[in-house]
Amino acid sequence: MKSLHGITFVVILAFLFFEISVSQAQAPCYVRLEDASGYEPTAMQLAELEQAAANLCAAFDSAGFGGQFKVYDFGFYLHHSATTGGYPEPFAQKVAEVAGLSPYYLLFGKETDQDGVYKRFWVDLKIPDTGLLSCVNQEDRDALPYLISLQTTKSYHDYNNIYHAYDKAEIGGINRLEAFIKSTVDCCGEDDCLPCVQQDLIESKFLADSFTPIKIQNIRTKIGGFDMAPIKDYAKILFSIDGHEVDIASDISSTVSGLQDSGFSVIVFITSDQNYCGPQLDSVKAEIDTGDYDLVIWHHIQITDTVKKEGILLTNTFFRGQSEQARSLVICGPVCWLLKGLGEFAVSVVMQASITWLVEDDISFEDALGKVNYSEAALEGIIAILPTKHSKTARAATNAFFVVYKKATTQDDYDYSEMGTDYMTAFMFAAIEEYLFSYGSKYGKEKIIRGLLKKANFKYSWIKQHVPGFDLSYPKFCQKLGLGLKNKQVPLNCNVNGEYKSITSQRIMEGWNPKKIAIIGRSQDDRIEPYKKALKNKLGNDYDIVTIKDLPGWNPNVEESLEINRNWIRQLKEDGYTFYDLGFDPRFPTKGNSEFYNMELSEIFDGIEPPWPPIQIQVP
Amino acid sequence: MNEEIEKNVYNFIEKPLIEHGLNLVHKESYNLALTVTYFYPINIKIRFTYEYVDMMFVFYIYTFKSEYVYKEKMFWKIFTEMDPSVVYAEIQPEGRNYLPALQKNSELLKRFLDLVFVQGNTELIQEILE
Numbered sequence: 221m222k223s224l225h226g227i228t229f230v231v232i233l234a235f236l237f238f239e240i241s242v243s244q245a246q247a248p249c250y251v252r253l254e255d256a257s258g259y260e261p262t263a264m265q266l267a268e269l270e271q272a273a274a275n276l277c278a279a280f281d282s283a284g285f286g287g288q289f290k291v292y293d294f295g296f297y298l299h300h301s302a303t304t305g306g307y308p309e310p311f312a313q314k315v316a317e318v319a320g321l322s323p324y325y326l327l328f329g330k331e332t333d334q335d336g337v338y339k340r341f342w343v344d345l346k347i348p349d350t351g352l353l354s355c356v357n358q359e360d361r362d363a364l365p366y367l368i369s370l371q372t373t374k375s376y377h378d379y380n381n382i383y384h385a386y387d388k389a390e391i392g393g394i395n396r397l398e399a400f401i402k403s404t405v406d407c408c409g410e411d412d413c414l415p416c417v418q419q420d421l422i423e424s425k426f427l428a429d430s431f432t433p434i435k436i437q438n439i440r441t442k443i444g445g446f447d448m449a450p451i452k453d454y455a456k457i458l459f460s461i462d463g464h465e466v467d468i469a470s471d472i473s474s475t476v477s478g479l480q481d482s483g484f485s486v487i488v489f490i491t492s493d494q495n496y497c498g499p500q501l502d503s504v505k506a507e508i509d510t511g512d513y514d515l516v517i518w519h520h521i522q523i524t525d526t527v528k529k530e531g532i533l534l535t536n537t538f539f540r541g542q543s544e545q546a547r548s549l550v551i552c553g554p555v556c557w558l559l560k561g562l563g564e565f566a567v568s569v570v571m572q573a574s575i576t577w578l579v580e581d582d583i584s585f586e587d588a589l590g591k592v593n594y595s596e597a598a599l600e601g602i603i604a605i606l607p608t609k610h611s612k613t614a615r616a617a618t619n620a621f622f623v624v625y626k627k628a629t630t631q632d633d634y635d636y637s638e639m640g641t642d643y644m645t646a647f648m649f650a651a652i653e654e655y656l657f658s659y660g661s662k663y664g665k666e667k668i669i670r671g672l673l674k675k676a677n678f679k680y681s682w683i684k685q686h687v688p689g690f691d692l693s694y695p696k697f698c699q700k701l702g703l704g705l706k707n708k709q710v711p712l713n714c715n716v717n718g719e720y721k722s723i724t725s726q727r728i729m730e731g732w733n734p735k736k737i738a739i740i741g742r743s744q745d746d747r748i749e750p751y752k753k754a755l756k757n758k759l760g761n762d763y764d765i766v767t768i769k770d771l772p773g774w775n776p777n778v779e780e781s782l783e784i785n786r787n788w789i790r791q792l793k794e795d796g797y798t799f800y801d802l803g804f805d806p807r808f809p810t811k812g813n814s815e816f817y818n819m820e821l822s823e824i825f826d827g828i829e830p831p832w833p834p835i836q837i838q839v840p
Numbered sequence: 841m842n843e844e845i846e847k848n849v850y851n852f853i854e855k856p857l858i859e860h861g862l863n864l865v866h867k868e869s870y871n872l873a874l875t876v877t878y879f880y881p882i883n884i885k886i887r888f889t890y891e892y893v894d895m896m897f898v899f900y901i902y903t904f905k906s907e908y909v910y911k912e913k914m915f916w917k918i919f920t921e922m923d924p925s926v927v928y929a930e931i932q933p934e935g936r937n938y939l940p941a942l943q944k945n946s947e948l949l950k951r952f953l954d955l956v957f958v959q960g961n962t963e964l965i966q967e968i969l970e
Binding site: 717742743771781785805813817 | 870871887891895908910914916928929935936
């Protein structure tokens with residue numbers, strides 16, 4: 221009986237132990253909070269998520285933080301884009317709530333909006349800063365959520381961003397955090413830093429700082445190397461981008477000289493992950509934070525595959541004022557951030573955007589920037605533009621870019637539209653000729669011309685007023701295209717109120733479409749209209765001949781009519797019309813004064829009047 | 841295009857013509873100009889056009905020898921010859937401000953019409969058209 225009692229006691233103890241073990245094993249590490257999307261995961265998905273989370277929790281347990289870490293999953297619907305602390309409001313509220321549930325946590329926020337379920341993943345993370353994790357510096361702590369977020373997004377992408385593969389995305393993020401914790405626990409306290417470097421964490425830090433990544437190949441060590449005062453090449457690495465050989469230090473030297481010639485003080489740093497543990501990266505950061513350079517250009521090279529010799533070039537440009545005070549006044553609006561993020565090849569990006577802006581109808585400069593082929597721009601920025609610094613286009617592009625850049629970093633309300641105008645002002649016109657026949661050529665001459673006339677010529681007066689020495693009037697523009705002003709008189713025998721009279725055109729502004737003609741000048745009824753009929757008879761129906769009488773929408777309000785007339789003239793220029801100017805009316809003793817004709821002269825002939833008295837040639 | 845302009849042209853140009861026995865034969869108003877043409881029963885035609893877009897008056901007198909043979913002269917020449925103190929700038933709109941010039945034309949037109957049709961000085965027409 222005693223033994224039976226003993227057995228019973230052992231059985232009860234074993235049962236209790238089993239119960240406790242089971243309840244401990246079943247304590248979920250993955251906690252599913254509410255999900256506004258309405259999607260219900262399968263049991264299999266939940267089991268896999270729990271397994272990944274349990275492994276992560278176990279890593280924290282091993283680090284001495286047993287039971288103090290959990291993974292939370294939350295789904296919300298985004299009604300509006302208001303943010304709190306950089307997070308959408310529902311997610312920010314959940315972060316505060318979760319902070320009260322567990323001392324340390326990883327929180328996923330799955331964003332659903334009108335465009336679909338789980339369109340984006342948000343990540344918030346809190347890890348211990350004591351014990352075996354005390355050696356994680358603040359910079360790494362700050363970068364870690366970004367790294368987890370990147371990995372989650374990447375995993376989601378691997379499954380085509382389909383909402384029912386959300387578990388794969390989260391598992392990707394969870395596994396990455398687990399690897400980080402395990403590696404950190406192993407490395408904390410070690411003297412040798414290099415084996416502990418986590419490459420993707422470094423990359424995520426650069427990406428979080430708006431560096432632009434460019435894939436590089438054929439990476440190899442540079443023997444010797446370029447040594448030029450403003451270029452600090454700590455990496456000593458050569459590589460290629462899409463078959464183009466790149467030696468950054470050498471390639472960038474001409475740009476640096478150009479920038480210095482333009483009055484910018486500049487320093488360039490070229491680093492690699494090998495410099496991560498040394499003092500070099502700190503010196504670069506110090507230069508960015510406290511240096512006196514206008515521009516700090518930073519290239520960081522990561523070798524991601526030593527066998528295939530592949531890697532990533534991370535690049536950025538930092539603008540600084542001349543003094544501490546100026547630095548404190550540096551303002552970075554959206555345009556500024558964009559340009560900073562693009563690094564030196566922003567020159568090329570902005571140029572591409574300006575071409576898109578130019579050739580496409582009804583597109584804002586901001587949207588044009590969104591259409592840029594950034595890989596191509598990167599290549600142009602590093603390879604194509606820099607070695608050809610001495611070309612007019614490259615010089616104009618670089619200077620124009622830095623005009624825009626400087627303004628973007630000092631004017632907080634600087635917008636894309638203003639940027640477009642500024643860039644156009646500083647670049648387009650300075651290098652129009654070369655531009656038209658090189659960069660612009662792939663878009664077709666006609667499209668470029670139309671764009672220039674529509675978007676640039678409209679601003680011509682403004683540009684002329686603000687840019688000293690600028691002169692690219694419509695006549696000069698046409699002249700550059702081999703067209704333009706022809707001092708050619710064309711007398712025609714015209715039926716004026718039943719009587720044939722000779723009317724002579726005073727000059728011609730040749731547009732790019734030879735079959736379209738517009739007739740301007742004084743006295744519509746007695747000169748312009750009869751001349752139109754005579755010219756139509758002479759040239760035939762293949763020609764489209766218009767006068768102001770064809771202009772619809774005339775208005776009793778003179779101001780409005782002037783504007784209608786001006787827009788009509790601009791449309792004609794854009795469409796390549798050739799203008800026949802009949803000039804002033806020789807029947808009168810003076811030239812007279814018409815605001816409409818004056819405007820036309822200004823738009824078409826840069827304000828230069830036709831001869832007075834008019835040339836009159838009698839038709840035999 | 842502009843009712844006010846049409847009204848003023850009627851009052852200052854058409855009315856004196858009607859009062860001196862000329863009949864309206866053509867009136868055209870479109871977005872760029874207003875034209876009125878009056879014919880005297882025998883051989884005189886007067887055409888007045890206000891070209892809004894050119895901000896000018898085109899004011900003619902024609903004398904017909906036959907249906908297709910005529911002489912023409914612009915009124916600004918007639919007015920300045922008739923009265924050397926008349927300054928050309930006074931009889932053309934000054935930009936958008938056309939009314940003073942219209943009134944001046946009206947005043948000079950009446951003087952001319954009085955000379956020709958009231959005082960019967962028809963030789964004057966031949967004389968000025970030479």
